Amino acid sequence: xxxxxxxxxxxxxxxxxxxxxxxxxxxxxxxxxxxxxxxxxxxxxxxxxxxxxxxxxxxxxxxxx
Numbered sequence: 859x860x861x862x863x864x865x866x867x868x869x870x871x872x873x874x875x876x877x878x879x880x881x882x883x884x885x886x887x888x889x890x891x892x893x894x895x896x897x898x899x900x901x902x903x904x905x906x907x908x909x910x911x912x913x914x915x916x917x918x919x920x921x922x923x
Contacts, residue, residue, distance in 0.1 A: 874908035881908035
């Protein structure tokens with residue numbers, strides 16, 4: 859029998875949707891990012907993008923197509 863161990867999604871390294879690299883968010887949890895008021899850190903948790911450069915590359919490509 860296989861035992862399923864639930865993962866704490868706030869502690870697992872994230873996989874950037876754009877560059878495919880693994881990264882650790884600026885804050886250890888979504889709640890801490892929200893409490894900080896740091897919009898870039900909050901967006902990192904919401905979008906799954908590791909950095910501003912990935913975010914900018916994604917939207918630059920979309921605007922030019």
